[in-house]
Amino acid sequence: MDLNADLGEGFGRWELGDDEALLDVVTSANVACGFHAGDAATMRRTCALAASQGVAVGAQVGYRDLAGFGRRFIEYELPQLRDEIIYQVGALQALAAAEGTRVRYLKPHGALYHAVAHVDAIVDAARATGLPVLCAPGSPLATAAGDAVVPVYAEGFADRAYRADGTLLPRGKPGAVITDQEEVVARALLMAVDQRVIALDGTVLPHAVDSICLHGDTPGAVTLARAVREALAQADVPLRPFLP
């Protein structure tokens, strides 16, 4: 099983999350590429740390929206969005290469992760850059990537509530984010070992994922992430980047 997290999400003077601590936990790092977060120096430093830890580097691409951290839908024209994604990937590729590593996958961030209208721009950018996509299984993005023969990898969220249809309860709703360590660990194990997740209404859903997404920018997040990693290790789940 792979563990991924968003990293390098500061900008200039501003920091976010404890990147060094998380890089000890994850096996894949989604590095912010400068449009919604991240700057060149942070991107490079994150790549260097990832390389030194054997962590795979992915391009965390998003809308051009520093003020909104990429969390607001923007009504892009598709070719423009596609080209901005390619731009971000290329920027990270050059900085990763400068640190002796390379970009292995692409993961959309924030509102772009969920924007049904924009899946073709993401898929086209993935094809143009030759990268696979990391996203939610069964999502419109996963489907579009599959249709375009772009490799897709699936990720699950051990700390998020699922609805019976397999989609996430939106972040704003009560109970959407699970913070109880025991519960998060149990859910991670269920995903990793049994490839299942239990929905809000109790339904047990099949949920085969290649990676579990951990969060780093909330209080206690790193402790939680460590607990998940440790539990998976104790359950003899091999931890490694989802890409060979």
Next chain:
Amino acid sequence: MDLNADLGEGFGRWELGDDEALLDVVTSANVACGFHAGDAATMRRTCALAASQGVAVGAQVGYRDLAGFGRRFIEYELPQLRDEIIYQVGALQALAAAEGTRVRYLKPHGALYHAVAHVDAIVDAARATGLPVLCAPGSPLATAAGDAVVPVYAEGFADRAYRADGTLLPRGKPGAVITDQEEVVARALLMAVDQRVIALDGTVLPHAVDSICLHGDTPGAVTLARAVREALAQADVPLRPFLP
């Protein structure tokens, strides 16, 4: 002889210069990379046009300063500037690749072109990306690149006045920019054929250049550029990218 010009210098709704006309004239295109001008869609379109015309693509890198068009010195820390240059180059590389071409060289723009304090950041970025640098012969940048064994190519300006020490008369000074077509053409021929330039005080200076820089964003610029190209062609000067 190579003819180069700054291209793709619009941003979003704003356009600058007549890119299509200039791409008929030049053999190398310095494509703005989004920090002082240029956006992803414009970069890609410019690469596509350049590729279809056999024009070489270079990365026109600059300070992060859309409001100042990269023409204002910014007191960067060198590692940050170096990484921002690598970022810009990588972004253009990915968009060029999407159009079946590639980035062949790096040329600093505006205040960065002249910033003595920043030559090491440029040279380090050139080395990290494996690109040669296009700049003024004898400049601090040319010297630093030479010291670092980074390939350097020299460019001259047929429409700019030179001082007796071989440097350009700064743009603000009277007479700094030459607009008379006959004179510009004569100066281009002198550079291309005799590898010389005549300074303001009449001194004849040796001036071996690999490329002549043409401008596109002033009234009459395209006509002037065409006249230079035609004159060189008639003088049997072969026109081709400075890189093999």
Next chain:
Amino acid sequence: MDLNADLGEGFGRWELGDDEALLDVVTSANVACGFHAGDAATMRRTCALAASQGVAVGAQVGYRDLAGFGRRFIEYELPQLRDEIIYQVGALQALAAAEGTRVRYLKPHGALYHAVAHVDAIVDAARATGLPVLCAPGSPLATAAGDAVVPVYAEGFADRAYRADGTLLPRGKPGAVITDQEEVVARALLMAVDQRVIALDGTVLPHAVDSICLHGDTPGAVTLARAVREALAQADVPLRPFLP
């Protein structure tokens, strides 16, 4: 009748439209406030020109989106959008004051002009800054402003096609923009003198407006604007800012 136009829509090195020519034609200037277009120096210069011509200054407020020129819907949270509009208005107020004039009204730009979801943010910002709103009559924004007892002034478009329900045919559709001078002038006169507009299907609609919006950033726009002004003057329609 008032004639208004968008002005000061350049940014740094980039210019858009012929502001000086338009300021000879209009009686109200919608000055871009820096978020989707415009910069401080341009705003000030536009205020100075407007003041010297007796042209009323309005705040052309928009989304934070230089790359998209404010033409893309952004899913803002309302309080944030409201505060960004107040921010823009205040910035223009200070620059207008420095030139001895003042901001008289607020007009949303681009996607914000049409965003039904955002009318409350605009109305709240108008109330906070004590400014009336200039917008399309009968629009959701006009209604919301009316409900909130914020003064509203109505504008018509002599060069745009109307649907039978009184709304504009969207800009992308064929026939949406009318460029024939005779027709534009006739429509302006019909609006100004008879308070009517003829819809696409021939329906004659009542259309009482306080201002006619002219455009300046397309080829021939200034000539068209001048023709409208002249025709109104010849028809003895008094031309003056819509605010007393």
Next chain:
Amino acid sequence: MDLNADLGEGFGRWELGDDEALLDVVTSANVACGFHAGDAATMRRTCALAASQGVAVGAQVGYRDLAGFGRRFIEYELPQLRDEIIYQVGALQALAAAEGTRVRYLKPHGALYHAVAHVDAIVDAARATGLPVLCAPGSPLATAAGDAVVPVYAEGFADRAYRADGTLLPRGKPGAVITDQEEVVARALLMAVDQRVIALDGTVLPHAVDSICLHGDTPGAVTLARAVREALAQADVPLRPFLP
């Protein structure tokens, strides 16, 4: 004596310092205005908190440089910089007014605080907006403001080392920032009660200041700020905004 601190220095998703805690300590708040830090919603919230605590609001103006936090010198043309400062002040004025308070003074931030070349732009902006300037006593900015009959108020730094000529030891140098609580408190008392500061070489300098600047974005800063306030209160130094 007044106590001032930089506040509202987050941007979008990113926070910096503990604004609420500091607003309990200071009597004047330098609110970042969006060019180097700060966004409209943060500015408004900071004004609201300041108003509710009786804290005076000042405009913390800076270069247009979010990526550099305003700490890098930028070679502006003076009229442009002047207009950008007016722009920032106006934006804050409108948001302050929306919260029932108003902007009382102007304080340059970061590299602009120290930029000798830019004092005239600051002074012109202060005059245009009718605001006094808060800066270091004896600085080129203080002198230029005095010459222009713009009111100037002086601030001292209890946690910074002074050179024998009365200037600050630059932030990068060892010993530039004093973190020992006892020493900082002693220096604050010496400034507030005796109007003196002891330079690095032991020289006792006269140092009459209207305000002491406290910092909030470093670990332990709030504790230090509280200690200074408490010590001044115990020494019967009245604490209030420097402006009546």
